[in-house]
Amino acid sequence: MNYDYNNQYQTTSYGAQGGMSGGGFVNQYSSQGGSQSSPGSASKTYGKETLRPVTIKQLLEAKQPHPDAEFKVDDVEITQVSFIGQIRNISSQSTNITYKMDDGTGTIEVKQYIDSDAASFMDTDSGPSKPKLVEGVYARAWGRLKAFNNKRHVGAHVIRPIQDHNEIQYHLLEATAVHLYFTRGPPEQFLGTATDDAFKQESSSYGDNAGADAMASNGRSLPQMSPAARKVYEALRSGPQNGEGMHVHQLVNQLGMPYPEVLKAGDELLGNGSIFTTIDDETWAILEF
Known part of the structure; x- marks a missing residue:
């Protein structure tokens, strides 16, 4: 039409x-x-x-x-x-x-x-x-x-x-x-109005850099994700890349985010294939693609 x-x-x-x-x-x-x-x-x-x-x-x-x-x-x-x-x-x-x-x-x-x-x-x-x-x-x-x-x-x-x-x-x-x-x-x-407003509001809670576009190490754009998920992803990407990844408690201490919020962000990243579990369900590593 x-x-x-x-x-x-x-x-x-x-x-x-x-x-x-x-x-x-x-x-x-x-x-x-x-x-x-x-x-x-x-x-x-x-x-x-x-x-x-x-x-x-x-x-x-x-x-x-x-x-x-x-x-x-x-x-x-x-x-x-x-x-x-x-x-x-x-x-x-x-x-x-x-x-x-x-x-x-x-x-x-x-x-x-x-x-x-x-x-x-x-x-x-x-x-x-x-x-x-x-x-x-x-x-x-x-x-x-x-x-x-x-x-x-x-x-x-x-x-x-x-x-x-x-x-x-x-x-x-x-x-x-x-x-x-x-x-x-x-x-x-x-288009994008409601998402942008929610993004700005959540970004103010976790710092000005929470809204930066998450990119894989090969330069490709990652799937769309919430600001909290982006912070967790960036923390995992900048952490030690030893194959074991980082535990949820490490992320909580490093980011200053509530434990349930980190778990929710991790579930989002697991769901869109950006990370994977390693030695247990609460230890995550970056999934390169």
Whole structure:
């Protein structure tokens, strides 16, 4: 998925399925614009069409500054939306088929208009091996959020049954990821923040040099480790290299660290393969690699 703060984001391989070949989703929308949107709406949003994964709750709570404005989710305009829900009811009229859909966060009506151009997108003749749009099945809908007489519905361009139920969980995760992106920012800005804060706090307890990157004697970086583990490792590396290593009590006296803290650090180093036990479980030596 690709997102940015100008509301430009693209769907993934799941969103590219379901009768959307031959020019793509936007081209299909344009070909059916007469039955799906009001006059002039295509020109109003030309050049800034987006496709956003959402939940029904987000659609029901979307804000619309005024009747002619686009709806907003997380203060970001939405044009095309995609969501997955279970079909609770199907109502057929002469001009459209209305599906009442529920995704666990809310229910909304999805209207798919009937005309000759749309016939190829209907799943009424999908064959015995493929699920059909019937009550009880899960389906993915692509369309535009609309409001009529203070009641919201989605004008669907495409709606198809779900065949791989992993897609349901995938969609909810994708909708969550996009929501967090626009409300909290890119995930990159949070990487390492909690670890760095904890590292600085623990480093102040054991001296300024506790945070130095531990390196093996051959110059290779060691696995990531806590500041306490780094101090124990450095003590072992700088100690006598006689094959026997150092006992926990020696490390406690040398480093001035509590006995349980040294044991915990040793367990961490043993776990990531940086040291090994020698004559007993509390005597350790550096494992060169």
